[in-house]
Amino acid sequence: MLVLLVLVLVYHIIIRNGEPINLRNIHEFSREIKQDELQNKVLKKENLLKGVKPIMSANNNIINVKSNVNDVKTIVGVVKTIVNDVPTHVNDSKINVKDVKTRVIDAKTNMNNVQTKAKPQKSNFNIDPPQKYICAIPEGRLGNEMYIFASAYGTARRHGVKLIMNNVAHLKEAFNIDGAYETDWEKCAKVPVIHEEACCRVSKNIFNVSADPTVLVRGYMQSYKYFYQYRAEVRKYLTFKDSVLDEAKDKLRKLLSQRYQGHVVDKRTFIGVHVRRGDYLNAPKIKYGYKVAPKEYLYSAQEYMQKKYSNITYVVCSNDLAWTNKVFKNQHDVITVPMGPAHVDLALLSLMDHMIMTVGTYGFWASWMANGTVTYYKDFTSPGSEFSKGFDKGYLDTFPESWIGL
Ligand SMILES: *[C@@H]1O[C@H](CO)[C@@H](O)[C@H](O)[C@H]1NC(C)=O
Ligand SMILES: *[C@@H]1O[C@H](CO)[C@@H](O)[C@H](O)[C@H]1NC(C)=O
Ligand SMILES: *[C@@H]1O[C@H](CO)[C@@H](O)[C@H](O)[C@H]1NC(C)=O
Ligand SMILES: *[C@@H]1O[C@H](CO)[C@@H](O)[C@H](O)[C@H]1NC(C)=O
Numbered sequence: 098m099l100v101l102l103v104l105v106l107v108y109h110i111i112i113r114n115g116e117p118i119n120l121r122n123i124h125e126f127s128r129e130i131k132q133d134e135l136q137n138k139v140l141k142k143e144n145l146l147k148g149v150k151p152i153m154s155a156n157n158n159i160i161n162v163k164s165n166v167n168d169v170k171t172i173v174g175v176v177k178t179i180v181n182d183v184p185t186h187v188n189d190s191k192i193n194v195k196d197v198k199t200r201v202i203d204a205k206t207n208m209n210n211v212q213t214k215a216k217p218q219k220s221n222f223n224i225d226p227p228q229k230y231i232c233a234i235p236e237g238r239l240g241n242e243m244y245i246f247a248s249a250y251g252t253a254r255r256h257g258v259k260l261i262m263n264n265v266a267h268l269k270e271a272f273n274i275d276g277a278y279e280t281d282w283e284k285c286a287k288v289p290v291i292h293e294e295a296c297c298r299v300s301k302n303i304f305n306v307s308a309d310p311t312v313l314v315r316g317y318m319q320s321y322k323y324f325y326q327y328r329a330e331v332r333k334y335l336t337f338k339d340s341v342l343d344e345a346k347d348k349l350r351k352l353l354s355q356r357y358q359g360h361v362v363d364k365r366t367f368i369g370v371h372v373r374r375g376d377y378l379n380a381p382k383i384k385y386g387y388k389v390a391p392k393e394y395l396y397s398a399q400e401y402m403q404k405k406y407s408n409i410t411y412v413v414c415s416n417d418l419a420w421t422n423k424v425f426k427n428q429h430d431v432i433t434v435p436m437g438p439a440h441v442d443l444a445l446l447s448l449m450d451h452m453i454m455t456v457g458t459y460g461f462w463a464s465w466m467a468n469g470t471v472t473y474y475k476d477f478t479s480p481g482s483e484f485s486k487g488f489d490k491g492y493l494d495t496f497p498e499s500w501i502g503l
Contacts, residue, residue, distance in 0.1 A: 229258045231306070232285035232313040235268055239439045240458030242267055244319050247331045248303075250277055251324025256308040261285050271341055271440035277334040288313050296487035298494040299323065319458060320494040321465070335466070337444045344437075345444035349412070352432050356410075366406040369449030369467055370395070370431075372424075373457035374417035386482020390455035390474035392424045397503050398453040398472040405470060412449060414442045414463075464500070475502030 233249035235242035246268055253260040260278040263285070268274050293300035293316025303314050304323060324331045337345070353362050376382065377389045402409060411431040415421040418433055425431040434442060443459065446452065447466035454460030456477040464471040473496055478485035488495060496502065 229308045230261045230279070230284055230311045231256065231258055231308055232261045232263075232282075232288060232311065234263050234313075234315070235265060237317065238459070239267060239271070239443065240460075240462050241317055241319075243335065243462050244317055244458055246274070246277070247335070248318030248320065248323035249314055250331060250334070251327050252303060252306060252314065252318075253308070254324075254327045254330070255304075256306070258308040258311075267440075271337060271443070272335050273338060274334045277330075284311060285313055290315055292316055293318060298487065298489040317458075319461075321497060322494055332466075337440070337447070341440055341444050344441050345448065348434070348437065348441065349445050349448065352412070352434060353410070356429075356432050362410070365408045365410045366451070367449045368402055368406070368409050368411050368451045368453060369446040369463060370398075370411050370413040370415075370453045371446060371455060371457075371460040371463050372413060372415035372417065372421050373455050373460055374415065374420060376416075377456065383479075386479040386484025388456065388474075388477050388479055390477070394455065394474045394503055395424055395453065401472055401501065401503065402451060402453065402470070406451070411453075412445070414446055461495075471497075471500040472503050473500055 231249055231253035233245055235245045237245075246262065246265075249262070250260050261281060261284060262278040263280075263282045265274070265278070265280075288311045290313045291302055291306050293303050293314075296317055297319045299320045299322050300316065300318070303316065303318060306312055306314060321328075372390070372395070374389050377387050399411070409430060411425070411428070413421055413425065413431060413433045414436070415433070416436065418436065422433055425433065434445065436442065439459070443463055443466070446463035449463075449467045449469070451469035452460075452464040452467045452471045454464045454471065454473050456474055460473070464473070475492070478488065492502070
């Protein structure tokens with residue numbers, strides 16, 4: 098009788114629950130166990146986890162709780178203890194004999210399967226396996242840093258591990274980012290480095306990186322797809338500090354009141370325009386394949402917006418105000434914004450209803466944050482250039498489907 102009970106229990110607890118479970122990490126695993134009322138009564142986390150090897154598969158955070166031969170023995174031992182300790186939850190009178198036989202056969206088969214599949218290996222697993230991490234270093238300009246953070250964060254979340262970052266001063270200055278990452282960089286000192294395969298599209302080796310052991314991901318990771326699943330969390334961590342937002346609002350208010358001489362402006366639709374030029378016109382960048390948007394793009398974007406919205410005020414940020422002022426000369430409802438700190442101007446653009454971006458990651462982020470209608474310049478790489486080779490065909494990794502390429 099005891100043997101039957103053990104087998105039934107083994108079947109229930111290990112084999113059935115041992116089917117691939119979508120678990121983020123061992124902590125969630127133990128939380129799920131805690132939530133299970135029956136098991137909560139009879140199992141101590143320590144006992145269950147002892148000798149069970151969680152295998153984190155390299156792909157999508159599936160942990161297959163499988164056991165090797167030794168582990169199965171240990172578990173049987175654990176289950177025996179449980180049965181001895183608290184046998185009351187199995188009500189014999191409810192189990193029909195035929196059912197039990199079938200299930201015992203199932204359980205035996207499953208046990209055999211587990212045993213044949215299991216590779217003998219040394220097992221010295223602790224009750225709590227050491228915590229694994231994704232490590233990342235935000236670098237480059239603000240837009241680059243935001244991508245590296247957001248993509249590394251999304252990758253860490255997807256693999257059920259935490260993020261550790263170094264060099265976060267800029268991001269901290271601008272955003273309420275505390276809580277998104279840990280700072281114990283020591284843990285990242287000697288870990289394997291995973292470089293992205295190519296700039297500007299999703300790299301398989303990072304998207305589906307194995308976070309076991311802890312790894313350092315390197316590259317600009319410029320695709321929203323790395324963090325799309327977790328965009329609400331990323332958004333939360335990339336909300337601007339109150340002081341930054343206040344500064345941006347003050348700046349906008351002053352510009353509006355200058356332009357409209359104190360008249361009410363709340364019936365207007367605000368469309369941000371970001372015109373990236375400056376460094377994009379440097380010879381090496383052009384040779385590499387970078388392009389800037391011509392004025393024709395800006396005019397057709399305005400046309401597009403004017404068909405959709407009325408009473409538009411355009412608010413333009415650019416690192417080439419001389420050129421931009423020429424382009425929008427004589428347009429009453431275009432306000433060009435004197436260049437301020439990058440994060441303050443980004444906060445200002447994030448307040449817009451819609452965005453016309455040109456090229457570059459800064460424009461991407463302004464558009465992402467404004468979260469309205471977005472147009473982008475679709476011919477932003479020279480055909481056949483090194484730069485163009487970094488992107489996927491059709492730029493599907495770069496721009497959300499709803500954005501309009503012009
Ligand atoms: C076992 O099940 C029977 C019939 O369903 C019930 O009458 C009895 O109270 C149960 N015993 C326990 C210990 O739950
Ligand atoms: C990651 O792995 C999953 C599961 O194997 C696969 O469906 C997906 O296409 C992979 N993603 C990338 C970007 O390679
Ligand atoms: C446009 O502005 C005018 C005058 O400020 C206002 O009366 C009108 O309602 C606005 N139209 C829209 C669609 O907001
Ligand atoms: C954008 O707006 C939609 C609703 O239109 C909302 O569900 C979503 O969370 C917003 N995204 C961001 C990044 O703010």
